[in-house]
Amino acid sequence: MTADSSQASKVGSPTELDLTELVARHQATVWRYLRALGAEAALADDLTQDTFLEVMRRPFQQYSDAATASYLRRVAHNLFISKRRRETRMTVTEHAEQFESAWMRWAGFESGNVTLDALADCLTRITDRARQALNMRFGQGSSRRDISDALGISEHGAKNLMQRAKTQLRECVEAKLK
Amino acid sequence: MNEQFEQQVFDSFLEEAITGHGPPDLTARIQAAWEKEQSEATTDTKPLVVAEIVAKKDVSSGVAARSINGKSKNGKAFPDPAATVSQAATQQAGASTVGDSTSGANAESAPSGVKVPTTTERLRQATAVGEIGGGISQRRTVVAMLLAVSAAILLIVLGWQTMFVDGMGPSLVNDHPPQPELTNDQGERLGGRERDIAQHDRPEVSSLENQGPTSSDPGEGSLELNLDNLPFDSPQVAGPSSANPRANDRQVLPQRLEGDAVVAELDEQLSQLWRQVGVSPTRTLDDAALAEKMFTTLVASEQNEFKWADDRELNRLRFATYLTSQRGFASKWSDRITRQWLKRSSLPLDSEPVQELRSSLAAEIVASKPWNEIVLDVLGAELGESSDTSAENVFISALAGGGNHRLLKRVGFNFMNANLACIRCHDDASQKAEGVTARQETYWTLVALLNGVDARGNFASGGRQVTDKQPALFGGKNEPVAYYDLLNGRLKSASARMPGGESWKSKGADTPRKALAVWLSNSELADTAIVNQTWKSLFGRPLVLPVGGVDVVAEDARKRMLTFLTGQFRAHDRDLKSLVGWMVASEAFARSDLQLEHSQWLAANDDELQRIQITERVFGAANSLGRSAEASNLEQSVAALIKWSSGGTSGSALGQLDHRSVPKKSRRVGSELQMPSMSFAVHGETHLNSEEEFVKRLMNSTRLSWEQRVEHIVALSEHGNANGRIQQLAKELLRENDGDRQATLLDLLWAVQNSDARG
Numbered sequence: 025m026t027a028d029s030s031q032a033s034k035v036g037s038p039t040e041l042d043l044t045e046l047v048a049r050h051q052a053t054v055w056r057y058l059r060a061l062g063a064e065a066a067l068a069d070d071l072t073q074d075t076f077l078e079v080m081r082r083p084f085q086q087y088s089d090a091a092t093a094s095y096l097r098r099v100a101h102n103l104f105i106s107k108r109r110r111e112t113r114m115t116v117t118e119h120a121e122q123f124e125s126a127w128m129r130w131a132g133f134e135s136g137n138v139t140l141d142a143l144a145d146c147l148t149r150i151t152d153r154a155r156q157a158l159n160m161r162f163g164q165g166s167s168r169r170d171i172s173d174a175l176g177i178s179e180h181g182a183k184n185l186m187q188r189a190k191t192q193l194r195e196c197v198e199a200k201l202k
Numbered sequence: 203m204n205e206q207f208e209q210q211v212f213d214s215f216l217e218e219a220i221t222g223h224g225p226p227d228l229t230a231r232i233q234a235a236w237e238k239e240q241s242e243a244t245t246d247t248k249p250l251v252v253a254e255i256v257a258k259k260d261v262s263s264g265v266a267a268r269s270i271n272g273k274s275k276n277g278k279a280f281p282d283p284a285a286t287v288s289q290a291a292t293q294q295a296g297a298s299t300v301g302d303s304t305s306g307a308n309a310e311s312a313p314s315g316v317k318v319p320t321t322t323e324r325l326r327q328a329t330a331v332g333e334i335g336g337g338i339s340q341r342r343t344v345v346a347m348l349l350a351v352s353a354a355i356l357l358i359v360l361g362w363q364t365m366f367v368d369g370m371g372p373s374l375v376n377d378h379p380p381q382p383e384l385t386n387d388q389g390e391r392l393g394g395r396e397r398d399i400a401q402h403d404r405p406e407v408s409s410l411e412n413q414g415p416t417s418s419d420p421g422e423g424s425l426e427l428n429l430d431n432l433p434f435d436s437p438q439v440a441g442p443s444s445a446n447p448r449a450n451d452r453q454v455l456p457q458r459l460e461g462d463a464v465v466a467e468l469d470e471q472l473s474q475l476w477r478q479v480g481v482s483p484t485r486t487l488d489d490a491a492l493a494e495k496m497f498t499t500l501v502a503s504e505q506n507e508f509k510w511a512d513d514r515e516l517n518r519l520r521f522a523t524y525l526t527s528q529r530g531f532a533s534k535w536s537d538r539i540t541r542q543w544l545k546r547s548s549l550p551l552d553s554e555p556v557q558e559l560r561s562s563l564a565a566e567i568v569a570s571k572p573w574n575e576i577v578l579d580v581l582g583a584e585l586g587e588s589s590d591t592s593a594e595n596v597f598i599s600a601l602a603g604g605g606n607h608r609l610l611k612r613v614g615f616n617f618m619n620a621n622l623a624c625i626r627c628h629d630d631a632s633q634k635a636e637g638v639t640a641r642q643e644t645y646w647t648l649v650a651l652l653n654g655v656d657a658r659g660n661f662a663s664g665g666r667q668v669t670d671k672q673p674a675l676f677g678g679k680n681e682p683v684a685y686y687d688l689l690n691g692r693l694k695s696a697s698a699r700m701p702g703g704e705s706w707k708s709k710g711a712d713t714p715r716k717a718l719a720v721w722l723s724n725s726e727l728a729d730t731a732i733v734n735q736t737w738k739s740l741f742g743r744p745l746v747l748p749v750g751g752v753d754v755v756a757e758d759a760r761k762r763m764l765t766f767l768t769g770q771f772r773a774h775d776r777d778l779k780s781l782v783g784w785m786v787a788s789e790a791f792a793r794s795d796l797q798l799e800h801s802q803w804l805a806a807n808d809d810e811l812q813r814i815q816i817t818e819r820v821f822g823a824a825n826s827l828g829r830s831a832e833a834s835n836l837e838q839s840v841a842a843l844i845k846w847s848s849g850g851t852s853g854s855a856l857g858q859l860d861h862r863s864v865p866k867k868s869r870r871v872g873s874e875l876q877m878p879s880m881s882f883a884v885h886g887e888t889h890l891n892s893e894e895e896f897v898k899r900l901m902n903s904t905r906l907s908w909e910q911r912v913e914h915i916v917a918l919s920e921h922g923n924a925n926g927r928i929q930q931l932a933k934e935l936l937r938e939n940d941g942d943r944q945a946t947l948l949d950l951l952w953a954v955q956n957s958d959a960r961g
Contacts (some may be wrong), residue, residue, distance in 0.1 A: 055225035060214035125605040126207035142217040
């Protein structure tokens with residue numbers, strides 16, 4: 025993208041579509057959004073690609089990064105739903121707005137990097153046991169039973185431990201994002 | 203549901219933070235896929251055709267003719283077209299060389315004895331189809347080419363929509379139906395604005411079932427959002443029940459009548475309504491009973507009590523005026539309004555900001571502040587970029603957040619006389635839907651107008667924190683839009699414009715939210731809303747239901763009453779006390795209750811029960827809805843239904859009096875049959891035809907799941923929410939109804955009406 029068009033984009037006037045620039049600016053957002061929707065990593069890769077191809081087939085004029093990102097997320101959402109429909113005949117479109125709202129709460133107009141930085145810092149502040157439980161749960165996909173065995177607590181205790189830890193992390197991240 | 207999504211999103215970030223598996227760089231992959239797609243798109247069969255034609259030219263030079271199966275008529279295979287092309291190219295080169303130079307090497311490549319045409323001659327021959335030697339096969343080729351081109355054009359025109367109906371992806375098109383040719387009575391073609399007006403009078407064609415793909419400009423290859431062509435650019439003319447929101451209200455005021463005349467006219471219209479429907483109103487309360495009812499409704503509290511002297515004659519309007527001038531009325535009524543606005547919001551009704559709002563409203567009622575100024579204050583409050591909840595911003599603070607859908611629903615009921623939940627997903631399917639509040643576009647325009655307004659819990663203080671980022675978002679040229687899904691899966695966008703279509707900046711406000719507040723405060727919609735809601739406060743149901751098609755009993759007559767009252771309300775400077783006084787002094791308020799004994803109920807057939815029901819619905823009897831204990835909220839109403847259904851049989855000692863084939867919902871307690879509450883006995887056992895039709899439409903829709911049907915019913919409620927608990931109760935009720943879905947939805951409809959009547 026030329027410097028002129030980049031400048032135009034920054035001041036908000038409509039710009040022509042440049043694939044490389046578009047992907048560079050928004051692929052992280054789209055990929056993370058798809059993962060948040062529930063897509064596995066490989067599916068998120070595929071649908072991210074499909075999202076950008078889709079918008080390139082039907083060029084639109086960009087008014088702002090925020091509007092473009094919102095549009096891309098909606099395209100990604102629809103592609104995800106179509107995929108799920110073909111697999112399981114599930115209809116979830118009525119929750120698209122709510123999901124978008126939930127996304128905006130955590131990622132805002134960014135790609136999520138700020139949230140992740142905040143989360144990384146907040147993870148250092150929870151107890152070692154809580155961190156271990158979350159690592160096993162999210163990092164290794166361990167069952168609650170495995171976690172409870174590893175920590176020497178009941179399954180119910182493991183659930184409570186992770187619940188409290190996540191609540192602390194949310195509050196910590198929210199405070200940082202303010 | 204929003205909490206669940208927030209947790210889901212947070213968990214995904216947490217997983218990435220823990221595992222370190224972030225988004226890969228897909229740039230090269232996407233670029234390669236795009237380039238491949240582009241190159242495949244540009245590949246076509248023209249060279250093949252040229253080669254074929256060149257080969258045919260060679261026929262005349264002695265090469266065998268080409269047949270369909272690729273073999274010559276003499277059975278020999280044709281040369282590969284590519285080879286033919288290269289041969290032709292060689293020949294061309296040879297020809298040009300022969301023509302251009304005396305190079306020996308090139309001259310040798312030309313077959314001897316054959317006149318090799320020049321490049322120009324070959325191309326002319328290749329393209330001059332008519333000049334190519336005759337033959338059916340050549341004409342077939344030409345015809346095939348023409349057919350292929352026509353088919354491609356047809357596919358572009360027609361096939362576009364088919365791809366996206368199957369959900370292969372969204373399309374961002376400037377969707378609106380093609381403009382038909384419209385003429386006036388003189389047969390003259392209508393111009394733009396006249397056409398808009400005439401089109402607006404046409405009935406809505408969409409329904410739950412028939413929402414097909416909207417047409418799009420077939421020639422539109424670009425998906426540029428041309429905001430100038432969106433329907434809201436054209437001023438929308440509202441239907442008969444609402445005025446043009448841009449009209450100066452001073453110019454459309456009806457003649458102001460004195461209070462006595464307003465009540466007299468209201469009573470006259472009520473009499474006509476009862477005659478039209480053919481019901482006999484219940485007996486009029488005597489003076490003492492009526493005075494006590496007025497007192498209890500308007501001012502009663504723990505600190506005061508009422509005593510009516512038997513020898514006094516009650517002048518209803520005078521007494522009502524007296525009561526509404528009391529401080530107790532302002533206090534009681536501000537409590538009702540606050541509850542109506544904020545019930546089941548994110549702030550407890552006993553929280554400090556809500557109590558402050560209540561006090562401030564009471565003071566404004568005492569001071570007879572025009573209601574539209576109160577609307578302006580409530581919706582247009584200063585929020586700051588981030589502020590704690592206060593009495594000034596509590597309406598927004600308590601309801602905003604989560605996409606602002608809950609806020610919009612309350613705005614709809616209280617300030618637009620509309621159930622906006624209906625048009626969130628589709629145009630209002632009611633045949634009698636009119637005005638801007640019937641269109642899905644309106645809903646999303648309102649969402650866009652509230653873009654940047656948010657509120658969330660303040661964990662530290664336990665209250666709420668409201669944020670307003672509109673000055674930043676809307677400060678420049680590019681304003682955020684709201685994207686929404688049409689029923690056919692397409693994506694559309696809505697910009698921040700007034701429901702009437704004009705720019706928000708035309709309202710002189712510095713943010714869209716404030717512009718909306720200004721627009722609403724001057725709109726007849728807000729006046730109609732307060733009249734309807736006040737009626738509902740007094741009589742248990744609104745004068746006209748904000749959703750069309752559900753309760754249509756003498757709907758036109760009731761709409762006329764609503765219009766009349768709204769007009770007088772505006773003419774009386776939007777004085778709430780006057781409005782309440784008229785209603786309380788009317789014949790409708792003076793009706794006694796309908797009494798129905800258990801045996802009478804069991805013995806009554808459908809027609810008799812419906813007669814009783816209609817009498818209440820047209821305010822010929824005091825409303826039984828909302829007066830029982832289970833009406834305190836929706837969950838309790840549904841739980842009561844389950845209780846009655848689980849014990850219901852017709853095998854009682856009184857069974858021989860039961861003329862109905864379906865057992866009524868009684869519950870056996872010991873040897874006694876316990877009758878359900880009066881409201882259910884009257885309104886739950888039988889239903890209006892229009893209610894049954896409404897439920898049948900939901901049942902007939904193939905798009906909707908059971909949960910979505912439940913959501914549609916619950917969406918009729920002002921405060922109800924089809925959350926997990928309600929869905930669970932609905933499933934339980936379905937089991938108690940032996941899987942009868944229609945009966946269950948009708949039961950839920952009663953639960954909604956019952957809990958809403960309580961307020």
